[in-house]
Amino acid sequence: MTKETTGTDTAAPIQKKRKVTVVEVAEAAGVSVSAVSRAFNPDASISRPLREKVFKAAASLNYKPNRLARGIKSRSSLVGILMTDFNNPFYLPILSRFTTEIQKRNCHSLLIHVDGDMDIQEAVELVMEYNVDGLIITSASLPQELVDACHSQNTPAVIFGRDSSENSVTVVSCDNVLAGNMAADMLLDAGYTKPAFVAGPIGTSATIDRQRGFISRLMERGCNQWQVVEGGEFSYDAGYDATLRIFQHTEKPDALFYADDIMACGGMDALRYELGLSVPEDIGVVGVDDIRLAKSRSYNLSTIRQPNEQMIQSTIDALFEHIADPHLPPQSITLPCEAVVRGSTQKTRT
Amino acid sequence: MTKETTGTDTAAPIQKKRKVTVVEVAEAAGVSVSAVSRAFNPDASISRPLREKVFKAAASLNYKPNRLARGIKSRSSLVGILMTDFNNPFYLPILSRFTTEIQKRNCHSLLIHVDGDMDIQEAVELVMEYNVDGLIITSASLPQELVDACHSQNTPAVIFGRDSSENSVTVVSCDNVLAGNMAADMLLDAGYTKPAFVAGPIGTSATIDRQRGFISRLMERGCNQWQVVEGGEFSYDAGYDATLRIFQHTEKPDALFYADDIMACGGMDALRYELGLSVPEDIGVVGVDDIRLAKSRSYNLSTIRQPNEQMIQSTIDALFEHIADPHLPPQSITLPCEAVVRGSTQKTRT
DNA sequence: CTGAAAGCGCTTACAG
DNA sequence: CTGAAAGCGCTTACAG
Numbered sequence: 001m002t003k004e005t006t007g008t009d010t011a012a013p014i015q016k017k018r019k020v021t022v023v024e025v026a027e028a029a030g031v032s033v034s035a036v037s038r039a040f041n042p043d044a045s046i047s048r049p050l051r052e053k054v055f056k057a058a059a060s061l062n063y064k065p066n067r068l069a070r071g072i073k074s075r076s077s078l079v080g081i082l083m084t085d086f087n088n089p090f091y092l093p094i095l096s097r098f099t100t101e102i103q104k105r106n107c108h109s110l111l112i113h114v115d116g117d118m119d120i121q122e123a124v125e126l127v128m129e130y131n132v133d134g135l136i137i138t139s140a141s142l143p144q145e146l147v148d149a150c151h152s153q154n155t156p157a158v159i160f161g162r163d164s165s166e167n168s169v170t171v172v173s174c175d176n177v178l179a180g181n182m183a184a185d186m187l188l189d190a191g192y193t194k195p196a197f198v199a200g201p202i203g204t205s206a207t208i209d210r211q212r213g214f215i216s217r218l219m220e221r222g223c224n225q226w227q228v229v230e231g232g233e234f235s236y237d238a239g240y241d242a243t244l245r246i247f248q249h250t251e252k253p254d255a256l257f258y259a260d261d262i263m264a265c266g267g268m269d270a271l272r273y274e275l276g277l278s279v280p281e282d283i284g285v286v287g288v289d290d291i292r293l294a295k296s297r298s299y300n301l302s303t304i305r306q307p308n309e310q311m312i313q314s315t316i317d318a319l320f321e322h323i324a325d326p327h328l329p330p331q332s333i334t335l336p337c338e339a340v341v342r343g344s345t346q347k348t349r350t
Numbered sequence: 351m352t353k354e355t356t357g358t359d360t361a362a363p364i365q366k367k368r369k370v371t372v373v374e375v376a377e378a379a380g381v382s383v384s385a386v387s388r389a390f391n392p393d394a395s396i397s398r399p400l401r402e403k404v405f406k407a408a409a410s411l412n413y414k415p416n417r418l419a420r421g422i423k424s425r426s427s428l429v430g431i432l433m434t435d436f437n438n439p440f441y442l443p444i445l446s447r448f449t450t451e452i453q454k455r456n457c458h459s460l461l462i463h464v465d466g467d468m469d470i471q472e473a474v475e476l477v478m479e480y481n482v483d484g485l486i487i488t489s490a491s492l493p494q495e496l497v498d499a500c501h502s503q504n505t506p507a508v509i510f511g512r513d514s515s516e517n518s519v520t521v522v523s524c525d526n527v528l529a530g531n532m533a534a535d536m537l538l539d540a541g542y543t544k545p546a547f548v549a550g551p552i553g554t555s556a557t558i559d560r561q562r563g564f565i566s567r568l569m570e571r572g573c574n575q576w577q578v579v580e581g582g583e584f585s586y587d588a589g590y591d592a593t594l595r596i597f598q599h600t601e602k603p604d605a606l607f608y609a610d611d612i613m614a615c616g617g618m619d620a621l622r623y624e625l626g627l628s629v630p631e632d633i634g635v636v637g638v639d640d641i642r643l644a645k646s647r648s649y650n651l652s653t654i655r656q657p658n659e660q661m662i663q664s665t666i667d668a669l670f671e672h673i674a675d676p677h678l679p680p681q682s683i684t685l686p687c688e689a690v691v692r693g694s695t696q697k698t699r700t
Numbered sequence: 701c702t703g704a705a706a707g708c709g710c711t712t713a714c715a716g
Numbered sequence: 717c718t719g720a721a722a723g724c725g726c727t728t729a730c731a732g
Contacts, residue, residue, distance in 0.1 A: 021709055032719045037711055044711095047717055067479045068426060069709035071418040073724045081461070086446035089439040096436035099463040108480070111431075111461040113449035129417045130458070236642055265646070273647035292586055296615070297623035298648040371725055382703045387727055394727095397701055419725035423708045 020063040029057035040065050041074075071131050077107045079319070080127035080135045084114045088234045088262060090289050091138065094160070094312060098136060101316040107133065114139075124149035134323045136160055136315060156322035160315045161205065170322065172314045172333040176206050179304040180213020182339040183257040183286045184221070186302060190345045192255035192284045194225040198242050198267065200234050200259030207231075207259045210288065214257055227251060231259055239263030243270040254283055255345075261287035261294050261303055268299055268344070285344040288337075300343035307335045370413040379407035390415050391424075421481050427457045429669070430477035430485045434464045438584045438612060440639050441488065444510070444662060448486060451666040457483065464489075474499035484673045486510055486665060506672030510665045511555065520672065522664045522683040524656040526556050530563020532654050532689040533607040533636045534571070540695045542605035542634045544575040548592050548617065550584050550609030557581075557609045560638065564607055577601060581609055589613030593620040604633055605695075611637035611644050611653055618649055618694070635694040638687075650693035657685045 026033045031054060038044035039054035057063075067077055079102050085091050099109045110130055114123045127135060135157040147159075151168050159171040187195050197214050200207035211228060218226050229246050232238035239258055243266070246253065256271075258264035264287030271277045271285070279285050287294060290305035314333050322328050376383045381404060388394035389404035407413075417427055429452050435441050449459045460480055464473045477485060485507040497509070501518050509521040537545050547564050550557035561578060568576050579596050582588035589608055593616070596603065606621075608614035614637030621627045621635070629635050637644060640655035664683050672678050 019709090022711095023709080033710080034712080034719055034721095035717095037709095038718085041711085045717060050717080064475065064479050066422070066481065066709055068418050068421040068481050069724090070711075072416070072422065072709085072726085073711045076418060078460075086442060089442060092436060092439060092442045095445075095461075096463060099461055100465065103463060108476075109461045109463075111445075111449055111459045113446060113453060113459075115450065125414065126458075129414050131416065131418050236646065265648075269647040293643070296586065297619040298615075369725090372727095373725080383726080384703055384705095384728080385701095387725095388702085391727085395701060400701075416725055419708090420727075422710090422725085423727045 019066065020061045025054065025058050025061060025063050028061055029054050075133050076131040078110050078130050078132045079107050080110045080112060080130070080132040082112045082114050082123055082127070082135065082137045082139070084139045085234065086113060090262070090291055094138065094308070097312045098316070101312070105320060120145055121149045128155065134319045136319060154326070156319060156326060158315050158319045158322070160311065168330060170318050170330040170332070172311055172318065172335070174306040174311060174335045174337045176209030177213035179288055179337045180210040181217040182304050182337065184214050184217035186286055186339055186341060186345050187255045187257065187284050188218070188221055188223060190280070190284055190347045192347065193223065194253045195223070195255040195257060196227045196229055196246060196253035198229050198231045198239065198256055198258045198263060200231050200263070210259055227253060231263055234260040234262055236262050236266035239266030240270045243267040244274060247275055255285070256283065257286045259288065261289040261291045261301060263287070264301055264303070265293055265299050268301070279344050280347045284347055290340055295342065302342045302345040303340050305338045305340050307337065310335055369416065370411045375404065375408050375411060375413045378411055379404050425483050426481040428460050428480050428482045429457050430460045430462060430480070430482040432462045432464050432473055432477070432485065432487045432489070434489045435584065436463060440612070440641055444488065444658070447662045448666070451662070455670060470495055471499045478505065484669045486669060504676070506669060506676060508665050508669045508672070510661065517682060518680060520668050520680040520682070522661055522668065522685070524661060524685045524687045526559030527563035529638055529654040529687045530560040531567040532687065534564050534567035536636055536652060536689055536691060536695050537605045537607065537634050538568070538571055538573060540630070540634055540697045542697065543573065544603045545573070545605040545607060546577045546579055546596060546603035548579050548589065548606055548608045548613060549581045550613070551582065560609055577603060581613055584610040584612060586612050586616035589616030590620045593617040594624060597625055605635070606633065607636045609638065611639040611641045611651060613637065614651055614653070615643055615649050618651070629694050630697045634697055640690055645692065652692045652695040653690050655688045655690050657687065660685055
């Protein structure tokens with residue numbers, strides 16, 4: 001019934017709730033605006049009594065500093081998060097942890113979705129328009145242009161990647177070559193002899209490294225009947241389709257190492273429901289990531305687990321260290337991964 | 351080798367790359383700063399030739415407006431996204447679409463993770479410190495305090511919820527009572543006679559509505575042997591555990607309606623691998639959401655699909671309409687959902 | 701349509 | 717440690 005009170009001629013213009021400013025707090029506390037500003041700045045030189053006086057006045061007026069106005073001369077308290085892989089469920093908990101950690105440090109997250117259309121250089125520049133204090137880049141692929149873009153702005157940036165061997169910007173990743181080694185060992189140890197690698201997105205360093213580690217270990221151990229198959233994106237469907245394609249070949253593998261768990265799940269469903277094969281009896285399967293589904297009874301997937309928690313923590317720590325001291329040289333942090341043996345490779349040795 | 355150039359006594363302080371400002375652009379273009387400002391403001395009154403002159407100078411200097419400085423008097427171009435359900439994969443694509451749509455409109459997303467520790471009032475106030483132009487709240491639960499918090503600030507806000515029947519703030523949701531009706535029909539039509547509802551998080555309006563719709567339809571159709579079980583959070587594990595609990599009762603159901611697909615997946619695994627039951631022969635299963643996994647061969651889950659794309663689009667449209675015209679009255683948009691019949695309810699009628 | 705000037709809310713040398 | 721004043725980069729009445 002009160003629905004139409006707006007829209008009449010007499011409607012008062014909606015006024016943004018007047019925000020309390022430093023000036024008003026200063027008046028209420030009987031101090032200068034400088035004092036108010038300092039009170040809200042953790043490492044400004046101000047006496048304890050003065051700060052408390054300011055706080056009291058601020059609280060009574062319900063004053064909140066305007067972060068935008070602050071950011072113009074000082075820190076914005078904004079951390080940019082650039083993400084590309086919004087279709088991989090792997091990244092939701094990671095995003096969750098990032099925002100939580102950023103908020104703990106009294107900063108906030110500017111989330112930028114970098115998709116195909118928008119080039120990365122552009123995205124990085126854009127985020128700079130907000131004067132972000134730092135930048136986290138989460139991307140399975142790590143194009144050089146991205147690294148350059150970070151470097152050209154001199155804003156602290158850390159790449160939460162799956163890559164390493166970059167030295168002009170800080171990157172934290174896990175050892176993907178090692179992951180490949182482990183996958184090879186798991187399969188060979190279980191008695192499989194003709195493994196294939198199902199690759200992820202082309203140009204993705206993680207995929208490349210995993211493949212390298214996988215193949216080199218196979219060869220080291222005298223296994224020469226391997227093959228590599230294009231996979232496509234990190235997705236259930238990509239794993240499914242790639243698997244069907246493999247079995248049109250004349251050389252059929254007896255084990256599959258997927259670049260990713262979600263691909264492995266798609267692949268297992270294709271194996272079982274389309275191709276009528278049993279896992280692990282007819283064919284062994286290994287993935288990477290240890291997503292929640294991997295340990296479900298439906299998949300029971302052997303996988304290589306990345307030290308997620310540590311990677312996240314290192315990323316955040318490194319970022320804030322660099323924000324605190326911009327002189328710090330970039331570092332490259334590579335963490336080890338861990339093999340998780342489950343049912344999908346539990347073939348009894350023949 | 352150049353690694354240690356920093357850190358010596360002579361190290362020049364790292365200077366933030368000097369940003370080009372309006373003043374410099376104005377000089378280069380031979381116009382006033384007002385002109386520069388107007389050129390970058392879509393609906394300012396400025397002649398085409400002047401604007402072009404400014405753009406040319408700006409481009410040659412690689413000028414980008416400082417959004418923080420702009421936001422202090424005008425729009426911040428920031429849209430706050432408040433999220434609580436970071437453990438449900440359902441929300442990743444939604445978040446993806448939100449940020450994409452926001453970016454299309456030349457705005458950016460301030461992502462706030464609202465977790466248990468932090469109360470919502472606080473989160474809303476916080477986001478206001480950034481002068482956000484608008485606010486999207488994504489939450490399965492919709493506590494009154496949240497609605498109040500939005501209302502008290504007068505910033506356009508829309509709740510992407512699973513709720514309705516709120517009229518002081520705009521909310522878009524799907525018809526969860528209808529979802530419950532549909533689930534009841536699917537199960538009854540397939541010949542099941544003793545269904546149970548596995549609830550989601552307590553106090554979540556979506557769960558409550560689904561349950562209401564489910565039960566009322568069952569009773570309408572003369573089915574009185576139903577029961578309701580507490581589920582817990584929307585997660586694989588919660589569905590798994592709840593299912594095991596149900597079967598300790600004396601009254602065993604022959605069909606289960608889970609508040610959520612991810613719970614249903616956990617539940618199906620418990621049924622099949624822990625309880626030795628066949629789906630759909632021994633027991634029918636229905637979920638809600640139609641997540642990617644639902645149509646996988648491993649689950650082949652009947653479900654109720656929400657009109658996600660439309661809900662997202664409506665949310666964004668409503669938000670930007672309200673930003674453009676703050677006088678618009680809040681609206682409540684409820685969209686219909688759709689039944690997706692798959693294998694998990696394909697029991698032949700007995 | 702255009703420009704000169706005041707102002708947004710906060711920070712930071714500069715004196716004391 | 718504290719305050720008066722200048723300044724951050726942009727916007728917006730106010731005149732013309």
